Amino acid sequence: MIHIFKTNVETKPAIERLKSYLDQMDALAQWNFDLEDCDHILRIESKRAIGHLIINLLHENGFECQELID
Template identity: 45%
Template sequence: MVLVFKTNVNSSSKVKRIAPKLNTLFPNSKWNFDLEDCDRILRFESENDIMKEIIFLMKILGFECEAL
């Protein structure tokens, strides 16, 4: 399952701050940010529907995150 989110993450330093949390909470998922895209896309590949958990985590970390 591929999940796609619009975020306000706009720098690699912010991605580095987020990465440990994503890797710890979702160890069996693959993810990446497209900071060049106008929507600052976060893509997740996961076997489970973890959409709500990702949005919740991103908001706790202080970022906007909206499913597309």
């Protein structure tokens, strides 16, 4: 599954702050931020539905996050 999130993560230090949490999530195969995109997109490839977990994780770390659904 591919999940796409709109975030307010704007810097590499902010990504580094989240990296350890994201790397520890077994359900995630890959993840990356696109800071060039105006929506600061977080793309995640996962084995299952994890949208609510990612949103909670970012909120707990002081970031806004919304899953974009097509």
